[in-house]
Amino acid sequence: MNILSAVVLGLALLVVIMTINATFNHKYDYSRSASEAILAQPDVNISDIKNLKGSIVSLQNNDTSIPAWIVSGKWKINVNSTNMTANNNPEDLKFTCTLSMTDINGISSHKHRFTDFKFTKINFDKRNSTIDGTITLVTSEDKQGIIDKSLANIPVEIKIINLRTVMLDIDKELVKHHFGNTPIYGKVD
Amino acid sequence: MLKSKYIIILLPLLLSAYSHLWNPLGFPSVHIDEGHYMRRAVMVLEGMGPQESAATGYPRTYDHPYFGQLFLAALLGTVGYPSSLSPTPDVQSIQLLHLAPRVLMGLLAVGDTFILYKIAERRYNSTVALIASILFAIMPATWIFRRVYLDTIFIPFILSSILFAIYLKRPPGSSDSMKLKPNYTISKNVSITISGIFLGLATYTKIPAITMIPLVATMIFFNSGKKYRSVAIWVIPVILLPLLWPLYSVVIGQNDLWMKWVIWQTERTESKNITFANAINNFFKIDPLITILGIAGIALSAIRKDYFLLLWIAPIFIFSYSIQWSQYFHLLPIFPAFCLGAAVLIEYTQRIIAKYSSNLLSYGMIIFVAVFGFVSTSMLITLNVNSSYYEIYATISKQLPTSSNQSNSNITLIGSHWWVWDSYWITHYVLNKPHYMLDPRFDPKFQEPIKTEKVLLVEDSKFNQSISRKINSENLMQIREVQNKSKEIATFVDNVTSYTRNTYPYNTLPIMISNEDHPIGKVVIKRNY
Numbered sequence: 001m002n003i004l005s006a007v008v009l010g011l012a013l014l015v016v017i018m019t020i021n022a023t024f025n026h027k028y029d030y031s032r033s034a035s036e037a038i039l040a041q042p043d044v045n046i047s048d049i050k051n052l053k054g055s056i057v058s059l060q061n062n063d064t065s066i067p068a069w070i071v072s073g074k075w076k077i078n079v080n081s082t083n084m085t086a087n088n089n090p091e092d093l094k095f096t097c098t099l100s101m102t103d104i105n106g107i108s109s110h111k112h113r114f115t116d117f118k119f120t121k122i123n124f125d126k127r128n129s130t131i132d133g134t135i136t137l138v139t140s141e142d143k144q145g146i147i148d149k150s151l152a153n154i155p156v157e158i159k160i161i162n163l164r165t166v167m168l169d170i171d172k173e174l175v176k177h178h179f180g181n182t183p184i185y186g187k188v189d
Numbered sequence: 190m191l192k193s194k195y196i197i198i199l200l201p202l203l204l205s206a207y208s209h210l211w212n213p214l215g216f217p218s219v220h221i222d223e224g225h226y227m228r229r230a231v232m233v234l235e236g237m238g239p240q241e242s243a244a245t246g247y248p249r250t251y252d253h254p255y256f257g258q259l260f261l262a263a264l265l266g267t268v269g270y271p272s273s274l275s276p277t278p279d280v281q282s283i284q285l286l287h288l289a290p291r292v293l294m295g296l297l298a299v300g301d302t303f304i305l306y307k308i309a310e311r312r313y314n315s316t317v318a319l320i321a322s323i324l325f326a327i328m329p330a331t332w333i334f335r336r337v338y339l340d341t342i343f344i345p346f347i348l349s350s351i352l353f354a355i356y357l358k359r360p361p362g363s364s365d366s367m368k369l370k371p372n373y374t375i376s377k378n379v380s381i382t383i384s385g386i387f388l389g390l391a392t393y394t395k396i397p398a399i400t401m402i403p404l405v406a407t408m409i410f411f412n413s414g415k416k417y418r419s420v421a422i423w424v425i426p427v428i429l430l431p432l433l434w435p436l437y438s439v440v441i442g443q444n445d446l447w448m449k450w451v452i453w454q455t456e457r458t459e460s461k462n463i464t465f466a467n468a469i470n471n472f473f474k475i476d477p478l479i480t481i482l483g484i485a486g487i488a489l490s491a492i493r494k495d496y497f498l499l500l501w502i503a504p505i506f507i508f509s510y511s512i513q514w515s516q517y518f519h520l521l522p523i524f525p526a527f528c529l530g531a532a533v534l535i536e537y538t539q540r541i542i543a544k545y546s547s548n549l550l551s552y553g554m555i556i557f558v559a560v561f562g563f564v565s566t567s568m569l570i571t572l573n574v575n576s577s578y579y580e581i582y583a584t585i586s587k588q589l590p591t592s593s594n595q596s597n598s599n600i601t602l603i604g605s606h607w608w609v610w611d612s613y614w615i616t617h618y619v620l621n622k623p624h625y626m627l628d629p630r631f632d633p634k635f636q637e638p639i640k641t642e643k644v645l646l647v648e649d650s651k652f653n654q655s656i657s658r659k660i661n662s663e664n665l666m667q668i669r670e671v672q673n674k675s676k677e678i679a680t681f682v683d684n685v686t687s688y689t690r691n692t693y694p695y696n697t698l699p700i701m702i703s704n705e706d707h708p709i710g711k712v713v714i715k716r717n718y
Binding site: 005026028 | 239256259376382426433443
């Protein structure tokens, strides 16, 4: 390597070293902005979700993925026994829900209840939690008879996202795609 | 012979110095991004490092890599900026604080002109080099280089990377006997490494510099005798230097935020007006002649099987089209390519005309383009669109109390996003006037309460629009109450686009402030103390 090459390369490497030094060698600022603080919040656990409740506000599609039903209602998670307070046993979780489904054209409507919740498993992922179980889907005021009055042992997945929103994913085959091809959405009150 | 060569280079450099250093305070208007980049630069000068502090309230903490602020801080710091200017809240002092970085940008643009000359001289010939560098110096779009953008900072690094890659190849017609003595040539591997370092630093300034990888990598490959090893040497700094950015986020445990804001940056859709099509349209409106001549010249080059310029602009267009979040100043890297393309076209046309007509007539095209560029640019750069800006800035600065303790703020500045952030870097860091701020753009539902008894309000059209929305917020009610009880200190009319006319180039002035929410018209400063 000749002198000029060595000098030029030396200068270039000096710039690189100074850049690396300036990047890392200073007082660090670990602050996170208010909008980002949500990412820094602690992970959720069973005690965060055991008494949650909220409302259902959702649009369900028909077979051609066009909105067909307006769904509203209430949902609630509570505990079966008093032991839960001390043990936080997820198997004591109980989920109930009431839904009112109205045809988007305003012609027909009917109601559902989720009863007899049986816990299967629970999973926590940072700020989100997913509860799996089965329910009995009870239908009333269904004058057109579009679904059976009672369907037992229907698998359901309840996702609670950031303790703000809820998604109910009901086994589509067993309910004959009654709720379309999307979950039922709601929020936490 | 050598003497006349230097005189020839002097002409574009002098023109460039005129275009980029004349009246830097008056034109163009101060862009909101200049405030953001200067804030980060003074934070580096304060020893706080290049990472945007979330403590300022600016949420997008990982929107760009760090070399822009490091570069600004390094060069401004060498002249003792800002303390060497003895900063005060007066208009003159505020102007001086803005002058230094703008002069620096002007000097960078003069450097760009020189590098472009050398690129064109080596790639084509000295005639193309002269024409291209003159076009770069005087065509109207060159005013964009007067602003403190990351895009203006990374251009000299991109051009230098191209230059070193081009210099790998011996000039046409030269033989070994014509080579300079070995001690005065840079070896191939060093040239390759330095080309890689320059592009790596450009990418560490702003990620879109990666669009130059196809061009420079191709040149490295072919100019080094089709050696893959050369490309491998070159690519190491190109990749490793930008990786300092995510590495830093890992070191301070914020890699989740890095990921979040990088994804946000690539998926930005806040304004439907910010699209690739609008960016091209605005660039064309700012400089129609260089756009037409540049594209025609690049097409001509491609027809003649010279894909150098096509390889320069095509990745930029593909990248900008794919992300869509593109504004006219994001297209700055195509401007040197347009100048080169236009120069190729003009030189070719000149030779054709000279062959079939008089020599004098053959120079008609370059004379026309040069006069058009010089006159249009002069019409713009002699404007003073910022006089109200500095007065408003100084008034805000004077009203904020100085603190002996940076964290001891007892005043809140409330105003439009544009004013609270543009005025932040000087007041907070340079003049030591720490304060809270409420920005309706970052807090549209007014979830943040006023934390201090003292409030300084900057009312403009954008701010009034924000607080007149129907929002159920007690904090907003509180702001309105403070607004009603505050007394007026000063009123200004922001004259930033007052020179707008129907005729070119004055019809392009609204583009100068497009998509930055720059409030124009009446600006009222009020306080409740």
